Amino acid sequence: MATAFDNAIKRGDSQEGGNVPVVAVENLRKTFGNHTVLNGISLTIVRGETLAVLGRSGTGKSVLLRLIIRLERPDSGSIRIQGQNIAGLALDQMGEIRKRMGFLFQHAALYDSLTVAENVAFPLQHHRREMSKSERIDRVKQLLTEVGMEGDLDKMPSEISGGMQKRVGLARALALEPEILLLDEPTAGLDPISSGEINELILKLQRERQMASIVVTHDLHSARTIADRLALLHEGNVVIEGTFVDLQQSGIEIVKKFLDQSLGDICRVWHG
Amino acid sequence: MSDRRSIAVAGIHTHESARSDLRSSSAEGVAAGLFKGFFEWFGSLGIFSWRVLRAGSTPPFEWRELIRQLDEVGSKSLPLVALAGAAIGVVISLEARYSLSRFGAKSLFPATLVYSVVQVMGPVITGLVVSGRVGAGIGAELASMKVTEQIDAIEASAVNPYRLLAATRILACILMLPLLTLAADACGLLTGWFAQSLAEPLSFHQFISSGFNGATFNAFLPPTFKTAVYGLIIGLIACFQGMRTRGGAAGVGRAATNSVVLASLFLILADVVLVKFILVFFP
Numbered sequence: 001m002a003t004a005f006d007n008a009i010k011r012g013d014s015q016e017g018g019n020v021p022v023v024a025v026e027n028l029r030k031t032f033g034n035h036t037v038l039n040g041i042s043l044t045i046v047r048g049e050t051l052a053v054l055g056r057s058g059t060g061k062s063v064l065l066r067l068i069i070r071l072e073r074p075d076s077g078s079i080r081i082q083g084q085n086i087a088g089l090a091l092d093q094m095g096e097i098r099k100r101m102g103f104l105f106q107h108a109a110l111y112d113s114l115t116v117a118e119n120v121a122f123p124l125q126h127h128r129r130e131m132s133k134s135e136r137i138d139r140v141k142q143l144l145t146e147v148g149m150e151g152d153l154d155k156m157p158s159e160i161s162g163g164m165q166k167r168v169g170l171a172r173a174l175a176l177e178p179e180i181l182l183l184d185e186p187t188a189g190l191d192p193i194s195s196g197e198i199n200e201l202i203l204k205l206q207r208e209r210q211m212a213s214i215v216v217t218h219d220l221h222s223a224r225t226i227a228d229r230l231a232l233l234h235e236g237n238v239v240i241e242g243t244f245v246d247l248q249q250s251g252i253e254i255v256k257k258f259l260d261q262s263l264g265d266i267c268r269v270w271h272g
Numbered sequence: 273m274s275d276r277r278s279i280a281v282a283g284i285h286t287h288e289s290a291r292s293d294l295r296s297s298s299a300e301g302v303a304a305g306l307f308k309g310f311f312e313w314f315g316s317l318g319i320f321s322w323r324v325l326r327a328g329s330t331p332p333f334e335w336r337e338l339i340r341q342l343d344e345v346g347s348k349s350l351p352l353v354a355l356a357g358a359a360i361g362v363v364i365s366l367e368a369r370y371s372l373s374r375f376g377a378k379s380l381f382p383a384t385l386v387y388s389v390v391q392v393m394g395p396v397i398t399g400l401v402v403s404g405r406v407g408a409g410i411g412a413e414l415a416s417m418k419v420t421e422q423i424d425a426i427e428a429s430a431v432n433p434y435r436l437l438a439a440t441r442i443l444a445c446i447l448m449l450p451l452l453t454l455a456a457d458a459c460g461l462l463t464g465w466f467a468q469s470l471a472e473p474l475s476f477h478q479f480i481s482s483g484f485n486g487a488t489f490n491a492f493l494p495p496t497f498k499t500a501v502y503g504l505i506i507g508l509i510a511c512f513q514g515m516r517t518r519g520g521a522a523g524v525g526r527a528a529t530n531s532v533v534l535a536s537l538f539l540i541l542a543d544v545v546l547v548k549f550i551l552v553f554f555p
Binding site (some may be wrong): 027066069080090094095096098101103105106107109110111112122123126127129172 | 332415416420421422424425426427428429430431432
């Protein structure tokens with residue numbers, strides 16, 4: 001029986017001519033005390049693809065992202081980034097992997113003692129030491145222009161709105177030109193217009209940069225807009241993985257319930 | 273009474289004996305929890321120290337952040353430390369004059385003041401003042417960064433937070449404490465002499481030459497440089513408490529309080545060991 005990992009390897013062969021998916025998670029298990037958050041899940045993603053991980057609050061979606069970038073350690077299972085198992089890597093080796101990844105935190109996690117421009121310059125200062133100051137400033141301006149924040153370089157994070165903070169967080173995540181982008185609830189807590197703008201921005205970046213992206217969200221509309229594939233997490237397991245149409249045609253009770261509730265919410269927002 | 277005893281002997285618990293069993297078992301549970309927590313705390317501190325040491329001793333070094341922290345710990349603590357040192361100088365001067373007069377040993381006043389300030393009060397007062405100002409500041413700052421995921425963001429950016437945040441702050445505390453102690457000592461001696469000269473005219477030159485008469489480096493350097501250990505304690509405990517915080521605003525408050533309380537406590541306990549060490553190795 002072919003596993004998700006094997007399938008993704010085949011997909012990677014056919015799509016990119018490579019032999020491994022960019023991110024491959026296999027039989028991942030994570031518990032906090034007596035509470036099992038992830039119960040042996042497997043997921044894969046190839047270059048240029050966007051996977052949306054859906055699920056109710058507390059189903060371990062954010063934990064999955066934190067495990068992939070190794071802010072948490074799994075109890076068992078493996079995570080391979082571009083074919084390399086990250087479980088046994090030393091901190092410096094993991095640092096090299098992290099340089100190829102961008103992470104947008106749910107609440108942006110901007111450094112509150114630094115300005116918007118300094119936040120975006122932070123990864124460049126530490127990992128592009130060969131860059132001159134003027135080159136760095138140009139790069140920061142370019143990144144902030146990409147996310148529509150070019151007029152707020154000298155503002156402090158506390159002086160800008162939540163949506164703007166997410167844009168700056170996204171610019172910071174893109175600073176080192178990552179091959180993998182991890183987005184934790186990019187539209188959570190935003191009004192529909194700001195959510196739409198963030199979705200457009202993510203789509204634009206995907207088209208231009210061809211990164212592999214994993215988007216964790218419980219916003220079905222956002223997931224449908226930006227993702228190629230969707231995976232629904234429930235009680236620590238992946239209940240279904242496929243396109244939005246696959247989810248719509250599924251007879252699984254929890255999938256139907258999740259779609260009904262989410263689509264109902266969207267209709268209520270749209271029609272008042 | 274005899275009935276109750278006979279019931280207990282028969283293996284049947286009365287309400288009272290059951291309650292007493294419950295009390296003793298819950299007391300045992302609390303004691304075991306405290307014991308476990310105590311060793312867990314020290315174990316975590318050991319692991320944290322090792323990570324900071326390893327991160328701080330390997331390149332790339334965070335010079336810019338270190339300089340920022342030297343300013344934060346050193347320059348910004350200077351007014352407070354100088355004021356505390358000055359106050360202690362006056363207090364010792366008043367107390368010493370009164371006590372020495374009673375025993376007819378007024379001529380010993382300069383030496384008493386110099387030794388009291390430089391060997392005992394200056395280092396401890398500097399340590400406690402810095403522990404309060406810097407310990408609380410570092411604890412609260414790092415705790416706030418922890419609960420808002422800023423430390424995770426640093427790690428996700430492939431920057432080692434133990435190197436960037438902890439090693440720089442601890443090193444700044446180690447380097448700055450002896451210098452701040454010198455400043456506190458100088459202020460203490462100056463105000464001590466001034467307070468004395470208001471009561472009985474005494475030239476500063478006479479006060480200094482008499483106070484330091486026969487003094488060796490061993491008498492003054494070890495007590496000053498032992499404050500580097502205080503710096504290590506303050507920096508290490510504040511960074512440790514800050515970076516292990518959980519639980520939002522309440523957690524930040526707890527981290528700040530615990531940083532000050534634990535750093536001050538360990539500082540005083542360390543002083544006991546350090547004084548004995550200095551007496552043995554620098555007689």
